[in-house]
Each structure stands twice: as C-alpha cells, then as structure tokens.
Amino acid sequence: MQFFSHNKGVWLKGALHIHTTNSDGLLSPEKAVEFYKKHGYGFLSITDHNKITEVKNGLPVIKGIEVNTGKNDLGYEYHVVIIGVEDYPPKEIRNCVQSLIDWARDNGCFVFVAHPYWSMLSMHDLLKLNGYYAIEVFNTLAEVEISRGYSGPHWDFLLQSGRRVDAVAVDDVHYYTIDVLGGWVMVNTRSPDVESILDALKNGKYYSSSGPLVKKLEYGNGELCIETTPIQTVKIYSGGMRGMYFSAPVSPRSKPIISPFAEEIEEEKGKAEYNLYARTRSGMEFEFSVNRERVSLKLKGLSKWLKGFVRIEIIDEDGKSAWLNPLYL
Numbered sequence: 001m002q003f004f005s006h007n008k009g010v011w012l013k014g015a016l017h018i019h020t021t022n023s024d025g026l027l028s029p030e031k032a033v034e035f036y037k038k039h040g041y042g043f044l045s046i047t048d049h050n051k052i053t054e055v056k057n058g059l060p061v062i063k064g065i066e067v068n069t070g071k072n073d074l075g076y077e078y079h080v081v082i083i084g085v086e087d088y089p090p091k092e093i094r095n096c097v098q099s100l101i102d103w104a105r106d107n108g109c110f111v112f113v114a115h116p117y118w119s120m121l122s123m124h125d126l127l128k129l130n131g132y133y134a135i136e137v138f139n140t141l142a143e144v145e146i147s148r149g150y151s152g153p154h155w156d157f158l159l160q161s162g163r164r165v166d167a168v169a170v171d172d173v174h175y176y177t178i179d180v181l182g183g184w185v186m187v188n189t190r191s192p193d194v195e196s197i198l199d200a201l202k203n204g205k206y207y208s209s210s211g212p213l214v215k216k217l218e219y220g221n222g223e224l225c226i227e228t229t230p231i232q233t234v235k236i237y238s239g240g241m242r243g244m245y246f247s248a249p250v251s252p253r254s255k256p257i258i259s260p261f262a263e264e265i266e267e268e269k270g271k272a273e274y275n276l277y278a279r280t281r282s283g284m285e286f287e288f289s290v291n292r293e294r295v296s297l298k299l300k301g302l303s304k305w306l307k308g309f310v311r312i313e314i315i316d317e318d319g320k321s322a323w324l325n326p327l328y329l
Contacts, residue, residue, distance in 0.1 A: 009188045012042030012197065014206075016185060017066070017081055017114065017136070017170035023048035025174050029055035032176075039181060043197055045083045052088055062194050065089075066114060070097035072125040079114035080104075080132075084198045101131045110134075110201040112168055116151040118142035123157045133202060137167035137323050138210060140182030141174060149183075152237075152313070152323075159309045159326055160239050166325040169208035183210050204325045211320025215294065219327050224299040224310070228322070231295050233315040239308030244299075248274065248290060258286065260305060280305065303329055 019025030020032045027035060029046055036044050037059045045064035046053040052065050064083045072078060078097045082089075082104045093103045104111035112134040116126065126135070135155060143149025151167075158165045169183030185208050189200040200206060207214050215227040236244035247257040249269075256265070262278040278286040282305035287298040302310065312324040 009190055010192050012060075012187050012189060012192055013040060014185045014187055014197070015041055015044040015171055015173075016047070016064070016083060016112075016168055017139070017172045018044055018046050019048055019066075019172070019174050020046055020053055022046075022051050022053040025176075027176050029053050030057055032173075033057040033059055033061060035176065035180075041184070042192060043187075043194075047081050047083070052085060060192060060194055060197065062197065067094055067100060069094055069100060072119065073122050074120050076120050078121070078125075079119055081112050081114050083110040083112075083201065084194070085109050098129055098131075101129060105131050108198070110198055112136065114170075115139040115142045115149070115172065116154040117148040118146065121154065123154065123161075126154060126158055127161060127163075132165070133204075134166040134168050136170055136172075137208060138169040138183045138321070139172045140170065140210075141172040141179040143182070144178045156237050156311065159237075159311060164326070164328070166204045166206075167208060167323060168206075169210060169323060183208065185209075186213070207322060207324045209320075209322035211318060212314050212316050212322040214314075214322060214324065217324065219310075222300065222302050224297075224302060224327070226295075226297045226312070226314075226324075228295045228297075228314055230290060230292065230316060231314045232317045234297060235313040235315070236299075236306070237311040237313070238306035242306050244280075244284075244305070246286065246288065248276075248288065256288075260284075262286070 015036055020029045043060040045062040047064035047066045049066050062083050065085050067080050068077045070078045093099050101111055111132050113132050115136050139149045155167050168185050171180050173180040185206045187200045187206040189196045212231050213229045218225040234246040245259045249256055258278050260280045260282055262280050264279040266277040268275040273291040276288040283301050284305050285300040289296040310327045315321050
C-alpha cells in the first residue's frame with residue numbers, strides 16, 4: 001500500500017495556528033497572509049482567540065478559531081483549535097470541551113487540541129475527551145517561550161491507549177520574530193482548494209515538520225519504505241514499550257547507532273554516498289542509504305519487534321524534525 005508520494009496529488013505547505021491583530025498577534029490578517037505567502041506556504045488558517053477572522057489575499061485561507069474553555073486536572077484551560085469553521089460556536093457549546101469538539105466535527109471541521117505540554121494537560125485530560133482528529137506534537141511559540149513545545153509523549157500515550165490520533169506541527173505565532181516558520185504541515189490534497197485541504201487533513205493525508213521533507217512513504221506486507229531529504233537520526237515509536245533508534249555516522253571514524261542492537265552490520269562508505277545494512281536481534285532488517293540530496297530507509301519484518309502502531313520521527317543535522325502520522329500494524 002502506498003501512503004503518499006511527492007509525484008502524486010498536490011502538496012501544500014500549511015500553517016494551522018496563527019494569530020493576528022484581531023486577537024493578540026502583531027500583524028494584521030492581510031500582513032500575516034502576505035508574510036506566509038512570501039515564505040512559500042500554500043495555505044493557512046488564522047485562528048485568533050475566540051474570534052473568526054476573514055481575509056482574502058490570493059492564498060487559500062481557511063477560517064479558524066482557537067477557543068479557550070474548560071479546566072484540566074490542574075485547573076488550567078484547554079485550548080481547542082477548529083479549522084473550517086463558518087459560525088462562532090454557541091455559548092452553551094463553548095463552555096464544555098467535549099461539546100465543542102462534537103460541534104466542530106458535526107459541522108465538518110478539523111479540530112485538534114493545542115499545545116498539550118504548554119497547557120499542562122495530563123494523559124487523563126486527553127483520554128477523557130473524544131473525537132479530536134489530532135494534537136499538536138510541536139508548537140513553536142511554546143518551545144521558544146517556555147521550552148514546552150514538544151508533546152510527543154502525550155501522543156504516544158494516546159496511541160498506546162488505542163486512540164487513533166494524528167498530530168500537527170504549528171507556529172502559534174504572535175510576534176512574528178522567533179515564534180514563526182518553526183512548525184508546519186505538508187498536506188497531500190487532490191486540489192488546492194479549501195474543501196480538498198480540509199478533507200485531506202481529516203483523513204490524515206499529511207505529515208508535520210520543522211525542517212526535513214518526506215518524499216515517499218510506503219507500507220505493506222511488513223515492509224516500510226521512506227525517502228526524505230538528508231537526515232541524521234530516525235526514531236521509531238511503537239506500542240508495548242517497543243521502538244527503534246538509528247543514528248547515521250557523523251564522521252568517517254564514527255559508527256552507526258542501531259537499537260534494538262544489531263547482530264549484523266554491513267557498511268559501504270563512498271565520497272558521495274553512504275549505505276548500511278543491518279539485522280537486529282529481533283530479526284528486523286534495516287537498509288539505509290544517504291547522499292547529499294536524499295535518504296532512503298527500508299525496514300523489513302516490523303511485526304517481529306514492533307506492536308500495534310508505528311510512529312516515525314526523523315531529525316536532520318541541524319536538529320530539525322519531521323513527524324509522520326501513525327501506521328497501524
């Protein structure tokens with residue numbers, strides 16, 4: 001089964017969490033759209049706090065809103081982002097987090113829980129809610145402001161608990177300085193219109209990134225193939241306290257790091273390309289090839305070690321990451 005390829009459909013870079021002067025952002029809606037268009041984005045959603053912002057400026061702009069509501073176990077508010085909203089949620093809906101999520105889905109919206117770590121959401125806080133399509137795995141503002149932008153453990157806990165939940169990377173931009181261009185989604189849509197983009201988001205046809213690009217993802221018959229721009233590290237998260245870690249050599253003298261530990265390793269080091277084959281103790285086979293333009297990664301026998309789901313995070317030499325939505329074994 002082929003999940004996606006850069007040779008199929010329309011690929012758009014999108015920003016899903018943006019604030020403007022209509023709430024507490026420093027740029028006007030028009031200037032915000034101009035800014036993202038200038039930096040190569042194909043669509044965006046303005047999600048001002050408790051307000052719907054409309055703007056037309058030559059780029060698909062999906063109407064959105066960020067609603068602060070309810071209380072978590074520690075007494076802090078939930079922040080729920082709704083993409084594709086046409087009308088402001090009724091007051092009786094806004095006062096209940098679950099009712100708000102249900103209302104968003106009933107109205108055809110893409111709804112996700114914002115910055116779980118920044119909001120100090122516990123796993124219980126997330127598990128007692130149902131129906132959200134995704135959580136934010138990375139929030140640029142939360143990271144550069146208070147070092148709480150990464151919510152990977154929240155995502156893994158949900159997946160381990162049986163929830164089929166995707167994740168998005170966002171800016172949550174307010175100041176348009178260090179809190180911008182740090183997290184986005186790459187959406188594979190049939191056409192660059194609002195309806196098609198929303199449909200792709202709701203069906204998980206995207207990945208999230210702060211740097212690396214994913215060129216291809218295929219999975220079938222226990223074999224996983226990925227092609228990306230150059231990366232340094234691959235992290236694979238799975239159920240049942242299972243996973244995998246790989247780090248490519250950073251210098252001619254260094255060795256690759258593979259866990260679960262490899263019984264057999266074969267390397268080919270050339271001036272322009274590096275190739276590696278390894279077999280782990282669990283019986284998984286690992287093939288890795290990298291040159292200056294791309295990385296190819298192939299895993300065989302996933303079910304021999306991994307359980308339930310596979311979530312992949314890749315990291316480049318600058319420490320920038322990309323996050324793929326889960327595959328289910």
